[in-house]
Amino acid sequence: MEKVFAGSFEDLADPFYAQLLFDKLDDMVFVVKDREARYVAVNMALVRRCGLRHKHEIIGRSAWDVFPPSLAASYIEQDRFVIDRNQPILDRLELHLYDNQKSGWCLTDKFPLTNSSGEVVGLVGLSRDLQMPDQKHPVYRRIGAAVGYIYEHYSEVLTVEQLAALTGCSVAQYERYIKRIFKLTPKQLIIKIRLEAATKLLEENSNVAEIAHACGYNDHSAFSRQFKAVVGLSPQAYRELKLRQK
Secondary structure, three states: OOOOOOOEHHHHHOOOHHHHHHOOOOOEEEEEEEOOOEEEEEOHHHHHHOOOOOHHHOOOOEHHHHOOHHHHHHHHHHHHHHHHHOOOEEEEEEEEEOOOOOEEEEEEEEEEEEOOOOOEEEEEEEEEEOOOOOOOOHHHHHHHHHHHHHHHHOOOOOOHHHHHHHHOOOHHHHHHHHHHHHOOOHHHHHHHHHHHHHHHHHOOOOOHHHHHHHOOOOOHHHHHHHHHHHHOOOHHHHHHHHHHHO
């Protein structure tokens, strides 16, 4: 079922009651932005992850003022897609990088906000942290062999049919179990594992083509595109950022 954000900009603008709820959540970033992609409301999780102390250090600013330029460009591109096209972004797998040098995998949703006339006046964004799976869960025991295989063979061609066969499940069951435990589709899980490996290799090796091949990509340009889509930076820009942070 398609996700729908049932609300308007006016609903959130005064008194920002939604912040009272989202401020209680440490594992989710919540933002409201205006039509110019400036922050109108944020929760404390974003403030802390940006290495700041107060919301007023973010409110009224855009991603250009909060994140490094290369990252900001990616976030602004997303915002403009949602606002200009009046279309949501749903369950986008992302690796978020913050000024406090912490990083974390999340699933991001962004929804356009409209006024009473149906005009897009901003957006609301939610980024939910991906938690470590419960390996004691009975469902994990069913899919553990496939997950272990991905970690050991992420440099190879992997198919859902092949991985499902390792578990003794049908493809439909395997897809359902992966979603239940990891909150990801099987394809997203493979991408996550491959790019986790890539981020580590990039801190040691500057040869993008070699890293792409080591992480299961035959075409280094395809690797670069997917890396940028998920991380918000090109592989080389990511490497340079990490070197500056050391």
